[in-house]
Amino acid sequence: MRALLPRLLPFLLVLTCASGCATVAGQFPIAFPAAHTAAPAGAAADVLAALPVKGRAPKTGYDRDAFGPAWSDVDRNGCDQRNDVLARDMTGETFKPGTHDCVVLTGTLADPYTGKKIAFTRGQGTSEAVQIDHVVALSDAWQKGAQQLDAPTRKNLGNDPLNLLAVDGPTNMGKGDGDAATWLPPQRSSRCDYVARQVAVKKKYALWVTQAEHDAIASVLSGCPGQSIPVDDDIPGAVHSSGV
Template sequence: MKLSRTTGTLAGIATAALALALLIPTFSNQEQPPSWSPAPTPPASSAASSPALDLLAQIPDAGPAPTQPYDRDEFGPRWADVDRNGCDTRNDMLQRDLVDVTFKPNTRDCVVQRGTLHDPYTGETVTFTRISEGYQPTQVDHLIPLSVAWATGAAEWPTDKRLQLANDPSNLQVTTANQVKNDSTPSQWMPVASYACEYSTRYVQVAHAYELAISAADRAALTDTLSRCANTTP
């Protein structure tokens, strides 16, 4: 009886082992059991960039203010004829930025008498009429104000370079917002949203071309604007 129970027990164990073997998959030497791994994480999107942002990164930070106070006369006479075309810079800019321009008689098509301005700073359309005295609402603005240029590098320049900046078309814009903007920089003032990208780009291009420094506040404002512009560019 003892032998029979042992034999029966061994037979039962063998039967159970066979059943378990059938349930467990086997793998050849070439096959490996499947392993679990998490799904790959998609790469993070790169930060927005643009040529203007690249230029901005090359512009140095503004240092201490110059000891010599700003004086507009250090930038030469107002609206000089630096390109020797017979017209001063102010009238050159009026011709560039106005449409339907008419000229004062006997000025060799130089002195702008009337015209229409589609003002990029404000988004408004206004009529320019030349007046000989009193306040002229349509003026020529320096994107980088001359006082700011003085404080960020121009104080060390020769006079001819300051004259060039003061009359450089890339740093000039006809607008009715000149008095509102005044000597403000991008951290203090921006044009309407439709022109903010162009304004910021031009500001950076001029600063880079003339090797002017930029304050931390202006760098932050320009970076924010230009980054949003880069993200919305198709």
């Protein structure tokens, strides 16, 4: 029987490798273990499942200034957050002389919301073509827990690069303060990354989601199982929970 095994082994492997196998030229089919289907640590679906689900609180008392001065230099690199994000998200940037590369004059944005390439030129009537979006809108954050945060934490939320993206201006205006239940990027291929970033921001700042928002995010994530959330260490200049 042992003498027959070497000759029978190729046929036994073929019978057991109807799927999940690869063939190396001149050798027997090689069986691979089944794909590991457990969600990785930090998977967006897992983090979403852990977020509190509550109703939207009243907008009473909301003011943009409650999140600190716009574009505060929370990462303390000497540049305001708007210019930091423009420089991070665009290519081919040029800078205003004498500003230590802190003021972006021109650049090209591959817009994550529409897929368009946008030529940016700083100036009146042109700067608006590229805007900085709060992925979790500040008004939305206010109604889902941010009003309970202290002022320094709200300032971080309003200026954290984790929550900021350079995007097409008109598209950003159309989003307004909508959450995932009312607005998603027109470019469908960017929706998984978009909602994963929202989940990451809401986890980091202890915000909640409404049931409709939860269901909308879950629906998007069902199309990208295993989608991870971005973490501070992957975001240049991100505000860490214990400070910058």
